[in-house]
Amino acid sequence: MGSPRWKRLCLLLLVAMAFSVILYGRYYTATDASTAPRSASSLLQQEILEIPQEIRNHGLFRENIIKRENSVKDSSEGEHVNHSKEQSSLCPRSLKFKVKMDATFGKQFDFGVPLLMWQKHFTPETWDALQKRNVPYGWRGLSYAVVKSAVQLLNDTGNRQLFSKNKFPNSCVRCAVVGNGGILNGSHQGKEIDAHDMVFRLNGAVIKGFEEDVGTKTSFYGFTVNTMKNSLIAYAEYGFTRTPQDKGIQYIFIPSDIRDYIMLRSAILGIPVPEGNDKGDEPQKYFGSETAAGRFKLLHPEFIFYLTEKFLKSEIINSQFGHLYMPSTGAIMLLTALHSCDQVSAYGFITENYRIFSDHYYEQEKKPLVFYANHDMLLEAELWKSLHRTGIMKLYQR
Ligand SMILES: *[C@@H]1O[C@H](CO)[C@@H](O)[C@H](O)[C@H]1NC(C)=O
Numbered sequence: 595m596g597s598p599r600w601k602r603l604c605l606l607l608l609v610a611m612a613f614s615v616i617l618y619g620r621y622y623t624a625t626d627a628s629t630a631p632r633s634a635s636s637l638l639q640q641e642i643l644e645i646p647q648e649i650r651n652h653g654l655f656r657e658n659i660i661k662r663e664n665s666v667k668d669s670s671e672g673e674h675v676n677h678s679k680e681q682s683s684l685c686p687r688s689l690k691f692k693v694k695m696d697a698t699f700g701k702q703f704d705f706g707v708p709l710l711m712w713q714k715h716f717t718p719e720t721w722d723a724l725q726k727r728n729v730p731y732g733w734r735g736l737s738y739a740v741v742k743s744a745v746q747l748l749n750d751t752g753n754r755q756l757f758s759k760n761k762f763p764n765s766c767v768r769c770a771v772v773g774n775g776g777i778l779n780g781s782h783q784g785k786e787i788d789a790h791d792m793v794f795r796l797n798g799a800v801i802k803g804f805e806e807d808v809g810t811k812t813s814f815y816g817f818t819v820n821t822m823k824n825s826l827i828a829y830a831e832y833g834f835t836r837t838p839q840d841k842g843i844q845y846i847f848i849p850s851d852i853r854d855y856i857m858l859r860s861a862i863l864g865i866p867v868p869e870g871n872d873k874g875d876e877p878q879k880y881f882g883s884e885t886a887a888g889r890f891k892l893l894h895p896e897f898i899f900y901l902t903e904k905f906l907k908s909e910i911i912n913s914q915f916g917h918l919y920m921p922s923t924g925a926i927m928l929l930t931a932l933h934s935c936d937q938v939s940a941y942g943f944i945t946e947n948y949r950i951f952s953d954h955y956y957e958q959e960k961k962p963l964v965f966y967a968n969h970d971m972l973l974e975a976e977l978w979k980s981l982h983r984t985g986i987m988k989l990y991q992r
């Protein structure tokens with residue numbers, strides 16, 4: 595736990611990383627590592643494992659695209675919006691255009707993959723297809739009855755898309771995705787962030803006291819039940835005592851466990867969680883008292899699979915810790931925005947010079963970002979850098 599030996603080792607290895615060395619990471623079994631503070635570990639009573647994380651040349655690895663199999667294409671999403679038409683007539687400089695113009699990203703992005711899961715998806719075909727993969731990429735081992743009872747409640751138009759483009763006639767939808775990185779401390783980006791049409795936040799998104807740096811607006815809050823609840827415990831000392839519950843806010847569930855399906859169902863029905871880890875939880879504590887189904891979005895496991903395969907296929911997957919790996923909550927939210935908005939700016943995400951910043955913007959004393967084996971933050975950093983370089987999105991750097 596933050597021993598000097600560990601810190602020295604970490605520094606040394608970061609320098610040596612270009613030469614393909616092994617970095618030691620730590621993994622908290624029950625926490626989104628990008629947000630797990632060491633101080634909270636005893637509080638959370640989590641098992642801590644020291645495990646090696648092999649880091650190779652991520653720049654090269656990013657190009658190593660693997661073809662998607664068993665893809666579950668969604669033809670129904672075109673029913674409401676003709677994206678290609680809106681594209682050319684209303685938002686000529688949209689990121690989709692820039693993606694098309696880029697040789698590498700043009701092949702990686704597939705705007706046809708279903709982003710959200712809703713009622714219509716719950717078919718025998720989808721059930722069979724998603725049986726082939728574990729969470730968060732599929733439904734292997736999950737209870738049919740539980741998944742069905744959650745997904746069948748997602749029958750509102752609000753469950754099919756993040757937002758309706760009709761609300762933004764004649765304009766490009768501009769989105770800000772706000773990660774919780776230390777780079778935002780003293781950044782004065784609050785006004786700029788709030789000026790976006792949509793603002794995405796995630797996990798321990800502390801706002802009070804940091805309005806000038808991170809803004810106040812929240813259109814979407816993204817999480818897994820695990821990362822949300824851990825954030826409420828771990829960052830309570832920094833003021834994260836409540837999830838964002840702004841009027842009109844919409845919640846994006848990342849289905850990384852059966853817990854997420856159970857909580858989602860309870861949230862829509864407005865009833866206490868009936869079973870599992872979160873049994874007895876009152877969903878209004880997290881999502882307010884408004885239970886309209888359209889406020890709750892469920893990312894499609896196929897989308898999480900696609901973004902992992904195409905953008906964040908870490909070498910960790912092939913290690914003995916492969917089963918622990920998934921893209922960070924921040925990465926999933928940013929890629930969600932990149933597949934929905936016309937313009938995307940990322941704030942508080944990992945940059946090349948992350949070492950000079952604290953882990954989070956709200957820490958009073960600098961805490962270094964620690965690498966855990968369940969995420970590949972360096973691979974994510976490489977991706978954000980490339981997307982920024984090609985002009986597909988703007989990455990806030992300083
Ligand atoms: C969408 O718009 C494009 C460009 O105007 C057109 O070529 C295409 O056929 C349209 N698709 C549908 C499903 O209407």
Ligand SMILES: *[C@@H]1O[C@H](CO)[C@@H](O)[C@H](O)[C@H]1NC(C)=O
Nearest residue numbers: 713746747748749750751887
């Ligand atoms: C969605 O399903 C619920 C529960 O089955 C039902 O009460 C509601 O009317 C449905 N809404 C729509 C828009 O079909």
Ligand SMILES: *[C@@H]1O[C@H](CO)[C@@H](O)[C@H](O)[C@H]1NC(C)=O
Nearest residue numbers: 779780952957958959960961
């Ligand atoms: C955040 O910024 C303030 C003011 O610039 C500074 O005093 C503080 O040390 C910073 N916090 C961290 C964790 O770096």
